[in-house]
Every structure is written in C-alpha cells, then in structure tokens.
Amino acid sequence: MQSITEKRYTDGRPNLRRFHQAKWDEPIIFELSNPGERGILPPPIEDGIRDAVGDVASALPDMLRRKTPLDLPEMAQPQVVRHYMRLSQENLGLDLNIDIGQGTCTMKYSPKINEQLARTPQITELHPLQPEETVQGILEIMYKFEQILKEISGLDRFSLQLGAGSAAIYAAASIIRAYHAARGDTGQRDEIITTIFSHPSDAACAKTAGFNVITLYPDDDGYPDLNALKEAVSERTAGLMTANPEDTGIFNPRIAEFVDVVHKAGGLCFYDQANANGVLGITRARKAGFDLCHFNLHKTFSTPHGCGGPGAGALGVIEALSPFLPTPVVAYAGNRYYLDHNRPQSIGKVRAFYGVAGNVLRAYAWVMSLGAEGLMEVSKTAVLNNNYLLKKMLEIPGVSAPYAKGKWRIEQVRYSWEKLCKETGVHSEEIGLRAADFGVHYWTSHHPFIVPEPCTLEPTESFSKADLDEYVEILKHVAHEAYTDSDRVKTAPHNSTVHRTDQAPFDDPSQWAITWRAYLKKTERGKKG
Amino acid sequence: MSICADHGRRLGLIVNPVAGLGGRVGLKGSDGAAIQQQALRLGAVPQSLHRAAQVLERLKPIKDELMLYTYPAEMGEEAAKRCGLDHTVIGSIVAGQTTAADTARAAREMQRLGVDLLLFAGGDGTARDIIDAIDDTLLVLGIPTGVKMQSAVFAVSPISAGDLTLASLQGRIRREREAEVMDIDEDALRQGIVTAKLYGYLRVPHEDRLVQGAKTPSSGRDKAAMETIALQIIDHMEDEPLYIVGPGTTTRAILSKLGLDKTLIGVDVVWKDKLLASDVNEAQLLNLLEGRTSRIIVTPIGGQGYLFGRGNQQISPKIIKQVGKANIIVVATPEKMDALRGRPFLVDTGDPETDRWLSGYTRVVCGYGEYSIYKISYAGEN
Known part of the structure; x- marks a missing residue:
C-alpha cells in the first residue's frame, strides 16, 4: 500500500x-x-x-x-x-486558515471551551434589566475581571461598558474633555496629538469627540518624532492618544519622554492598547505615566472579533479620572455586587446597559486559564513568533520591512512588496489574492497609506512554527511566481468562490447596498429615476 | 456615466528618443541638440525605446481591440513593432534628428484624432512640450525615461505605466488627477543653480491603489480633503491681513470655495474674501504688502515636497521674511503627505539664510481641524 x-x-x-x-x-x-x-x-x-x-x-x-x-x-x-x-x-475564517495575514487585528484562536461557557443558559438567558440581586454572578465576574485589568495596566479603575475598541477610545477622548472642562479649561484645550502609525481610531475618535487632531510623522529612524511632539504641544493641548507598539510593530523607546512632554504642557495621556498582545506582563501603562488606557477584549483577550461576534472594549483610568468613567460602574459592597449609577461627573453612557457580558466572561475565562505567568508567556510567544516570521519573510526576494531597519519588532510587522512590484508589476493585494489559492489570505493594510505595497502580518501566539513555515512557503512560492509567471498571480485567485470584484462601483453609492432593504430602495428609486 | 459604457481603446504613443540620454553620463538633462550629441559621444545609450516597449508589452491582453496611433521610426513605431502590436503611424519626422517641435506636433495630432489616452516616454522637457501643444481635456501619462522627473505626470515605472494604461483603457480606472508639470532650467542647473518652474497641470489616470482591499472606503478622498482644507482656511480667515496664495490645486480649492478664480500656476492675493490681484510677481507683491499685515498660504509640490523655491519663486525670500514665519499657512492633503513617504518638505528660496530660517517643523493643515507636524529641510542640509 x-x-x-x-x-x-x-x-x-x-x-x-x-x-x-x-x-x-x-x-x-x-x-x-x-x-x-x-x-x-x-x-x-x-x-x-x-x-x-x-x-x-x-x-x-x-x-x-x-x-x-x-x-x-x-x-x-x-x-x-x-x-x-x-x-x-x-x-476563509480564523478556524479554517493560518490567519496571520490580518495584521493589527490580532487574530488569535478563541478557545472553544470559552464559547461553551458563554453559551450556557446561565449567560444567554440573562437580561440586563434583571434586578441586581439576580445577576450577582456576572457582576462578580465583571468586578473580578476589572481587578485583573488593573493589575495588567497598573491603572486604578476600569469600565467594561464599551461595545468595541473604538467606543472605548471615544470614551477616553470624552473623559479627557470632561477633565479639562471640570478644571474650567474647555474652550482652550481643543487639540489631541497622535502619531501617524498609531491605531487610526485614535485620530478618528478624538475628532468624533470634537477635538482638532495633530498627527506626528516618524523621525529619520522611523520612531515617533519627539521633536515634532515638542513643536506640537501648547496651551491648546488636551492630550496625547497613541499606540505603542505602533501598527508597524515598532516600540517607541522614548514613550516616557512623550508622556512627560504632554504632561508638562497640561495634557493627559491615553495609551491605545487595542492590541496589547506583545506587552502583557512586560510593560504597564502606569509605569510609562499614562492616565488612561484601553484594551480590545476581541484582540488581546481572545474573544471573537466584531465580524464573528460582538467586540468589547475595556477603558482604564487613574484614580483622579475615575469620576468621569461611563455610568454605571460595577462596584462591591463587601457582601454584594452592584451597579453604581451615582456618578455626577460621569461622561454618561457610551452604550446601553453595562457591557458585552458574554465577552467579558470569555476574556475572564481566558485569563484565568492562563494565570499571570501564562499571560506573559502569551506575549513572549507572540513576539518570538513575529520575529521568527520577520526573519523568514526577509529571505523572500522583493520584500522589505520599512522603518527602524535592522531592529526587532514587537507583535507585528508592516512589510512592503515595493521592490517586487517595481520589478514585476505585481501588487501587494494580488499576492494576497494568490495566497488564497493555497488556503490562506492577507489583506494589505489600513490607513495610513505610506508604506508602499503594504502587507501587515501578525502571527500572535496561536500559530505554531510549522504554521508559520507553511505560510512563508506560500508567500515565497507566490513571490517566485510573480518573477516567473506574473500573469498567474495577477489573475488570482483561481480556487476561490469569487475571483475578482470590480471595486470601482464602491465609489458610487447608487451601485451598492449593504442591506436587502437598502437594495430594494435603491432599485426602486432606479426604476423611478 | 454608466459602468457598462464602452471603454475607449484609442491610445496615442509618443516616444522622445533622446530623453534620458544625459542622465547616465552626468549631464543633468538632455535638452537641446548640442547636449544630446555630447551625451552620445560620452557613450549614452537611448533608454526610451526599451522603456516604451516594456509598457506596450503589458497591453497585449487587449491587443485585438487596441487602436494604437504613433509617430514614425524612433518616435514610437519601432516600439510598437518590437512588441508586435498593430498600429497606425501618423505624421513625419527626420529620423535621427527629432526635436521638441516633433513631440508637440505629434501631441496635437493625437488630440485631434481623439485618442482616449496619450502615453509619452520622456522626461520633464517632453512633458512641457506636450502641455504646450494640447488642451487640458486630454488624458496623458508619462513613462519615466528622462533625467529630470520633477513632474508628477509619470508612473513609477514602465511596468506600472503599462498596468495603469491597460486599466484605464479597459475602463477599470475612471478617476483622474491633475498632476504638476515642472521643469528645471538645465543650463542654470549645470552652473549649480536650481530654478524650477511650474508649467501647468496635465490630467493623468489615477489609480488609488493603496486604498484597495483596505478597511477604508475610498470615495475620492483627495478631493474631499481639499474641500475640508478649504473650509478650515476660510472659517479661520481674518479680516485685516492680505492672503498671498501660492500655486496648486489644493490652494485653488480655497479660492473656488470663496467663488474666486485661482491662477493655477501663479500667485494670487486675497483680501477680505476678494481677489485683490492675480498672478502677481515679486515686485507687485512687495507693493501690495506695503504697510499691511499678511499671510502666505502654500502647498508643497506633489511628490517633491518643495514649499518654496519651486514653482512659486514670486514669493521671494524678501517677501517670506516680511510676512514672517508664523504667518505661513501650509496646506496639504493626507494623500499628498503620504506620497512623500516620510521625506521632509524642502525649501530652496535661493537665499541660504532664509532657507535655514525656514527649516525645522511646521504645522500643516490637512483637513478640517486636522493638522500634521512636519519637518522642513533646506537644500544642502545633512
């Protein structure tokens, strides 16, 4: 045989x-x-x-x-x-493929046992309007999870009300505004500073919360530019909202100085930890002097992402800012857990009720299954995986890792296929589409569009060395095809349901609809018009 | 416009056979017969035929529908033949002795023929010849071949020029952008003096490649950004000062919002929402500034990043000093900023002391309530 x-x-x-x-x-x-x-x-x-x-x-x-x-x-x-x-x-979802091509999204495995827990009737049959004494269990889990996040970040109070990362960032911006308003500084401090490679939600949420936004570009070495920050701060500075590491996977080594410059100018500092996967147990927001930070439970803490389930955000603050947290917060009276609504300085509600209970449970279960040492092991493995992948990727002809050349990265890397594209005419998204013929995928990257022909890979701790080797072999094969048979790449994917979509109609709202109702309306209008 | 409309397949091709000759042999350019002869003596090898052929190779998927119009011999015919593409040769030249006049005539004739896209292989000089010959309704794309390529009309490589041409002819790209045509005075450059002039804008097909496949929707973000920049500037305009408005499409958006006509490649002066003077020179500016407070609104040259000294020499060191550094308002769309790929803004006013004084960081208006802090360097720094 x-x-x-x-x-x-x-x-x-x-x-x-x-x-x-x-x-x-x-x-x-x-x-x-x-x-x-x-x-x-x-x-x-x-x-x-x-x-x-x-x-x-x-x-x-x-x-x-x-x-x-x-x-x-x-x-x-x-x-x-x-x-x-x-x-x-x-x-081609997370449970089907080596899902490391969705960099910045932290596509880690969501343990199925946590799904089982979240789907037990004790959770699914809960209603947020139940009397407090009948929901002591989930309130206890929320309270205990808050203690865990306090330990991880070093900050003093958390809100778990936020339905997603950006909701938490928006709440952070609102707290920054409320803080200055409480000091009689409202009109004056109307500027938030961020960096170009920070989570784009930092700029977007600050803007949504009514601030003007100042963006800093990297310095000559590819790190956030401290001198530019010094130019940016003034009596108008309300705060700094920044990620670290940034979306390039580069860690800002002068983060404490950044915080110091902004504090001296009278601003607050918010640490965007949507993706904290490389720093659990290694750095603390408090240690670098931050006043606020947030986590996406659906990234670092393993709960499913928004597209595959509800997301959840957690927002932490120092004691001085805790009166401004969204209302209510979960509190403990020594013998019972309760929702504290009596918060006159609160920014109010950012979302109905008090949080995505199922995801808080999943995240709590995930942390408890790992323990403190396990959490640190998560980050160490994610960073090791990423740098192993970096080394293997750079062996592929035509790919590079712009900025901070020769330095190791934290949990992800934004690569560039610029050289390959110049030499073959094959674009980054075409490589990603061809990769789909081998059962994996990547997307190029989101804003800012500075890195040419980008591709952001983030292997997290969930994928084995064999997984990473397989993924690299696929990209190596596709890159080789680009040089030897570029048409095969440019016409990919060949093995997928939909081969190519014409993206041009996306510019014309009369040609697309995202719901059946909108489709009916638009086609009806088309008939009349 | 219907998405299913028939797409144009009429392509014009002009090859400037001497473009790029001066580059490898260190002559800083190839304008004029004398320099071209000298370059050939120094062993220069013509680049343009090879590069044009590289572009045409990419068009093979549509070779049956393609209607290719080109000029004789080395001005395009040879490239078409090399790739085995059917083509129609128009016009006549004296082979081996082509001049700028041939390029201009070819461009004019192709516009008359109604080509959907005019492709040219050359450099800044060639782009200038073309802009002088055609009106701004014709879609044009440059194959980078020349020594000087300060203009923003060129694709990044012959391969990408080919792909862009293919996509444009197939109707897959319907967006256009107005791209600067710049040129540097070669004679002056050989004396070590850089004097660049902004000659105008050509319409080029624009594939917003970077936003494809991304989470971000791409609804003409550059245009939208210009609009919001214009609103930001207008909402914060003060009554007293004169506004000296430099050339460019971003600054034009500000004046359009005010209902004023902008000199696209010149400097205009606005006061109390009215046009005080159009297309002014340095002397007129100095006159107008007499005893008044003022602001300068400038936008960097796309892809190059020059704030002063390229295309806006009217705003001289003297004027910049008089207006004051704090009164310079820099505007740039995020797309323009991103295209600089981290390179700083540049100043080259002709006065080293002014350049040094201007260098450092500046605040850039990138949208409504959106700013960047960006570095300014001067020629010779580092």
Missing part, C-alpha cells in the same frame, strides 16, 4: 497545501423566501384559552401594533440551515 504521508512531501519538504473553496452560487436569503413556508408552526390557541382571554393582540395599545406584517424571508428550518452552511463554506 502506498504511503499517504510520503505523498505530502517533495525532497523532504512539505508540499504546498492544495485548496479549493466551495462554490454554491447561493442566493440572498430574501430571494429564497417562499410565501407561506414556515420554520416553526406554533399551535393555535386552544378554544378554552381564547374564550377566557379573548384576542391577545388587542390587549396591546394600538400604537404598538404593527399595521403591516414583518417583511422576513419565509422558509423552513432545513432550508435556513443549508443556506448558512453553504455560506460558511464560502469563507
């Missing part, structure tokens, strides 16, 4: 994985609707009950009653299941 394993190797090296995505040509669920078809048929109300109660619907006030039926797809259960199973096969 022929060896199964042997066929997977050529000259002692593993072959590239053969992959082909499923293609179902699946309609949109609304198109599948079959009038009268039902998933569940509730039994008719028994005569005796009807006689006793009458028309149940008429008990509702007229204003609450729907005049026309809900426009939902009418389908039986098997059709619904089949529809979503098919869609799920036309996907």
